[in-house]
Amino acid sequence: MEGLYVVNSRANSSALFSAHKFRAHQLLNPIPQKITYLRSMAQTHMLNHSPHKQFSIKAQMAEINAGLASMSNPTISNEDLLKIKEWEIGILQGELAASQGISIRRRPPSGPPPYYVGPFEFHLQNEGKTPCNILEEIIWYKDVEVSEMKKRKSLSMLKMLLDNAPPARDFVGALKAANLRTGVPGLIAEVKKASPSRGVMREDFDPVLIAKAYEKGGAACLSVLTDEKFFQGSFENLEVIRNSGVQCPLLCKEFIIDAWQIYYARVKGADAILLIAAVLLDLDIKYMVTICKLIGLAALVEVHNEREMDRVLALEGIELVGINNRDLGTFKVDISNTKTLLEGERGERIRERGIIVVGESGLFTPADIAYVQGAGVKAVLVGESIVKQKDPTAGIAGLFGKNIAS
Ligand SMILES: O=P(O)(O)OC[C@@H](O)[C@@H](O)c1c[nH]c2ccccc12
Secondary structure (H helix, E strand, C coil): CHHHHHHCCCCCCCHHHHHHHHHHHHCCCCHHHHHHHHHHHHHHHHHHHCHHHHHHHHHHHHHHHHHHHCCCCCCCCHHHHHHHHHHHHHHHHHHHHHHCCCCCCCCCCCCCCCCCCCCHHHHHHCCCCCCCCHHHHHHHHHHHHHHHHHHHCCHHHHHHHHHHCCCCCCHHHHHHHHHHHHCCCEEEEEECCEECCCEECCCCCCHHHHHHHHHHHCCCEEEEECCCCCCCCCHHHHHHHHCCCCCCCEEEECCCCCHHHHHHHHHCCCCEEEEECCCCCHHHHHHHHHHHHHHCCEEEEEECCHHHHHHHHCCCCCCEEEEECECCCCCCECCHHHHHHHCHHHHHHHHHHCCEEEEECCCCCHHHHHHHHHHCCCEEEECHHHHCCCCHHHHHHHHHCCCCCC
16 A cells, blocks of 8 residues: 555656656756666656557657757756656656547646756647646646645545545445346436536535435435536535435545545545546556555546547456546537447447446436437436436436336
8 A cells, every 4th residue: 555655646647657756856866867767767667558659759758868968057956857857757648648549638837847958849749728628627727726635635644534434335236236126227316516518507506405315216326526616516515415324325526636536535435436538547547446446445437439448448447437428528418429339349348347337427318218228338327407306306206207216
């Protein structure tokens, strides 16, 4: 556990590069040999994990090295050096993300540090300082938010709190049981006040009342939005629902970019967390799923296109995959996405591996539920259509076209 902590204790970084940075702290003096050493380490990591990018990265590394070798300013401070390193690592991480088809960029640093002598193209890459879509905006804001939260509560504090937390409830088990009991997909009912695409969905928003109404209506699990700025949710909502006597396992609906958030979610009462493949590198997903297993959480890995599905299916140990019918970049909703991603060989592999698939977003009617069930989902994640109902319990019966409460 301690090893995991060191590697993943920094925001903004994939596990490997965090380890790399960690060592960078220890190795800053004297400068040239150590830079070369650090660089070769980064190079090794890149080569191991992104073979098809080998050539371009090698070339860029060579360019940076040449630049540094010709650097004449001997007064460069350790602090500036560290900034240079961090900036470069950001660029390399961007490269790795692009090679995996991830279009969401992490928050750009404020441009090249002083004394930077790397290739010109790197300067250009960081020109775009405005987010390209809503998901990117959310992620950039989250980066800042999480680094602030981490200052207030360290990971070691969270780990101490974890030792006293009641064990997590079986999220996947509850979905399977509900599916077997009702013959329709197990319901994850979402406690959601607002969203960037739909605005405020319910003015009289009482999270505990809604949660209890969902449970009464036969929800297997609940999803609680915790993002404040864009969804008007909160960790307080998660906590009050957990302490209200509601028995359903809880999904912490958060934009997770740092393992610290996983521990935080568990401390606040979560039984499952969401990992969004459009945002996270393969290695990050793998690493975060491992952390979830260590602390007893289920991980719902969300995909919204074929590329993301293939990336996730290439990872081991995945139990729960969500297919989002809403493109988080454009807000476009199309429930046939669930069907498309489960067709052919992909669907077969999923069945063989016993992965539970959750159909997410845009489900309003019994026909919608039947459609995604026909496509192969064993669970659904529903917010808008039930949270907007005056009586969410009746909303659930309306959504399924029958009473699914036990
Ligand atoms: O309200 P809807 O259309 O029923 O969607 C619920 C849920 O799928 C959606 O809120 C969601 C799916 N993935 C997300 C990731 C972040 C925030 C929200 C989401």
